[in-house]
Amino acid sequence: MMLKRKVGALLITAVALLGADFQEGVNYTKLDQPLNVEKNTIVKVFSFTCPFCYKYDKAVTEPVITQVLKDKPEASFEVWHLYSKGKYGQQGSNLMAVARARDIKAGITSVFDKHGLLKKMKFTYYKAYHDKNQRWDSGEDDFYKAGFEILGISSKADFEKEVASPEVQELLKRWEPAYPIAKIQGIPAFVVNGKYLLKTQAIKSRDYMVELVEYLLKK
Amino acid sequence: MNCKITDFWRDLKTSPINTIARWQDARFLWIVMAAAAMMLLLTAHNLFQHYVYMAPCEQCVYIRFAFFCMVFGGIIASIKPSQIVLKIVGYILGFWGIIQGIMYSIKLNTIHHAAHGDDPFGVQGCSAEPSFPLGLPLDSWFPDWFLPTGACGFDNPIPPEGVEFSALQQWLIDFYSEGWYLIPSMHLVNMAQACLFAFIVCFILLGAMCISWIIRDLFRKDNNQTIEDIN
Numbered sequence: 001m002m003l004k005r006k007v008g009a010l011l012i013t014a015v016a017l018l019g020a021d022f023q024e025g026v027n028y029t030k031l032d033q034p035l036n037v038e039k040n041t042i043v044k045v046f047s048f049t050c051p052f053c054y055k056y057d058k059a060v061t062e063p064v065i066t067q068v069l070k071d072k073p074e075a076s077f078e079v080w081h082l083y084s085k086g087k088y089g090q091q092g093s094n095l096m097a098v099a100r101a102r103d104i105k106a107g108i109t110s111v112f113d114k115h116g117l118l119k120k121m122k123f124t125y126y127k128a129y130h131d132k133n134q135r136w137d138s139g140e141d142d143f144y145k146a147g148f149e150i151l152g153i154s155s156k157a158d159f160e161k162e163v164a165s166p167e168v169q170e171l172l173k174r175w176e177p178a179y180p181i182a183k184i185q186g187i188p189a190f191v192v193n194g195k196y197l198l199k200t201q202a203i204k205s206r207d208y209m210v211e212l213v214e215y216l217l218k219k
Numbered sequence: 220m221n222c223k224i225t226d227f228w229r230d231l232k233t234s235p236i237n238t239i240a241r242w243q244d245a246r247f248l249w250i251v252m253a254a255a256a257m258m259l260l261l262t263a264h265n266l267f268q269h270y271v272y273m274a275p276c277e278q279c280v281y282i283r284f285a286f287f288c289m290v291f292g293g294i295i296a297s298i299k300p301s302q303i304v305l306k307i308v309g310y311i312l313g314f315w316g317i318i319q320g321i322m323y324s325i326k327l328n329t330i331h332h333a334a335h336g337d338d339p340f341g342v343q344g345c346s347a348e349p350s351f352p353l354g355l356p357l358d359s360w361f362p363d364w365f366l367p368t369g370a371c372g373f374d375n376p377i378p379p380e381g382v383e384f385s386a387l388q389q390w391l392i393d394f395y396s397e398g399w400y401l402i403p404s405m406h407l408v409n410m411a412q413a414c415l416f417a418f419i420v421c422f423i424l425l426g427a428m429c430i431s432w433i434i435r436d437l438f439r440k441d442n443n444q445t446i447e448d449i450n
Contacts, residue, residue, distance in 0.1 A: 051334050051370045052344035060339065085347060130370070137379045182347035186371075201343040 022215050028196045029184065035177055035194035040075040040217060042068070045178045045189040048125035049086035052200075053188045057122065061188075062112050064209045068217070071210075075217055079111050079118070080175040082182050088136065088143045093172060094163050095147040096121055101167040102151070120150050192216035239431035246297040248428060249309060252421070253293025256286040256316075259417065264364060271391045272378045273399065274369030277345035278327035282414050283364060284351055285323060288316025289421065306432075313425050319352065320418040327372070328411035334372030345371035374398045374410055 024030055037043060044061065046053040065077045079100075083093040099117035108116045124146050128134040136143040144156065153159050162168060181189050181197065190198040196216040203209050230238040242248050260283060267273045275283070289312065296309025326342075333342040349367055351357045357365040376392045378384065384392065394403060401408035408416075 049370070050344070051373060052339060052342075055334070055339040059337075082347070133375065133377050135377060135379070137381070179347070186344050186346040188344075199343075201341065204340050 022212055026199070027202050027212055028192075028198050028216060031181075031184075031191070031195055031197055033177075033180065035181070035191055037078075037194040038076070039193060040072070041192075041194060042075060042077045042213060042217075043181075043191045043194070044077070044079045045082055045181050045187050045191070046079060046122075047082040047085040047089065047182075047187060048092050048122065049089070049129055050082075050187050051130055054126045054130050056188045057126065060206060060209070064206050064213070066112065067206075067210045068213050071214060072217055077111060079122075080178040082178045082187060083172075083175070084179050085182070085187075088140070091140060091143055092125060093175065094159075094168075095125075095144070095151075097168045097171040097175070098151060098159070098162050099147075101162075101165070101171055105167070117150060121147060124150060193219070236431045236434050239427055240435035243306070243428040243432050244301050246300055248424075249293045249297035249300055251293075252313060252425065253290045253297065255421075256289040256293065260286050260290070267374075267395075267399065270388060271395060272376045273374045273395065274377065275367055276327075276369040276371050276373065277349050277367040278323050278330065278371075279369065279374070279410070280349060280358070280365045280367050281323040281351070282320055282327070284357065285316045285320030285418070288312045288319070292316065310425070310429055313421075314429075317418050317422045317425065321415060321422070324411050324415035324418060328409065328415065330372040331409050331411050 022028065035043060042065065046057070048054075069075055069077065081093045081096040083090045086092070096118060099121040100111075103111075103113070103116045103118055110116070111118055113119065128146060141156070144159070148154070148159065151159070151162075153162070163172075181191060184197060185200065188200065190200075190213070192198070192213055193216060196219065198209070198212060198216075203212070227238070263275070263279075263283065268275060292309045292312030292315075295312065296306050298305055300306055300309070330342050330344060333339050333344075345367065349358050349365070351365070358367070374395075375398045376395050378392055397403060397406070399410040399413075400406050401413060
């Protein structure tokens with residue numbers, strides 16, 4: 001394993017020195033089953049229970065994607081919550097989807113917008129899970145409390161009605177392939193153009209990630 | 220008993236290879252290997268996972284699998300260590316477990332550092348689903364032992380809300396509140412490094428046994444002769 005990593009690191013250095021292309025299998029994986037997304041889309045699969053997703057969201061994803069979108073304004077970025085991970089995976093997905101649907105309705109396109117509900121939702125649950133070690137043992141209602149507060153929802157019935165709305169259902173359906181993607185090498189998972197999955201292990205820095213994403217967008 | 224130990228020691232000094240080769244013909248060392256691995260497994264599962272609420276992560280359950288290989292190797296060889304087939308099975312399972320264990324421990328250590336440090340790059344973290352060697356679905360057969368329930372690279376105790384703990388339990392939960400370390404106050408030697416150390420010690424001991432056996436039985440023809448003559 002160490003050897004593989006060393007070879008990988010060497011190859012990456014060689015690639016950087018020569019200014020040559022990134023390589024399939026080393027820097028990224030080509031998906032057998034491409035995602036059904038528009039061209040120039042970057043998808044990130046995450047779960048609020050995943051510590052590396054939290055790490056990436058705190059320090060990596062936003063600066064990297066902001067840079068990519070600056071260089072290539074026609075690109076777009078989506079985040080998909082993974083419903084299958086953790087005890088409240090589905091509930092988490094429902095909260096995130098409602099938040100995102102409301103953002104879209106309010107004209108907030110960027111997931112990094114500081115007024116965005118999705119961003120707020122994500123970080124509230126990241127912090128609860130990882131910083132405060134909350135596990136909501138007493139049940140679903142306890143889990144929903146913080147999310148309902150962000151959404152300004154007072155009853156579960158209201159929430160379920162909103163989840164059932166076509167906009168939210170459409171988002172949840174769109175996020176379904178998060179599961180097969182997550183199974184390939186874990187999360188966070190970044191997919192460019194619906195076809196190319198970044199090899200997280202090969203990512204050495206933010207600059208490297210920007211270059212790799214831009215390279216794959218052009219492919 | 221005391222006398223016997225001194226005898227052993229003297230034999231080991233005067234003719235180390237033959238002595239170790241003779242020992243691995245007997246049950247004792249094989250039982251030690253199985254018992255040591257089993258003890259570590261029981262400590263991880265019963266003490267840390269259940270009593271102190273430290274949920275295992277993906278690499279942790281793989282490390283358990285590696286220790287189980289050593290347990291089975293030890294048990295199989297100790298059925299009759301002089302029986303060459305059983306002994307070879309014991310060595311293969313033992314070495315395979317140790318080598319897998321070393322690789323898992325190194326990976327866990329890298330993940331641990333990426334998860335705890337400022338640089339999250341260079342690791343893949345954990346998969347969405349565990350995959351064991353040979354495609355064994357151990358996580359669905361024995362979820363209590365092999366289903367990863369902990370966060371990748373973290374082993375902090377996460378006790379359930381509203382449960383009363385005994386004084387000892389509370390003390391252990393507090394003691395390991397920032398995760399398992401040999402010396403928690405200094406964050407010195409994490410779980411991965413401790414496992415790596417255990418596997419390396421096992422590798423050296425099992426290696427000495429195996430090499431002594433090979434040298435005695437394969438390379439010293441005259442020695443072989445005498446054994447066959449006796450038999």
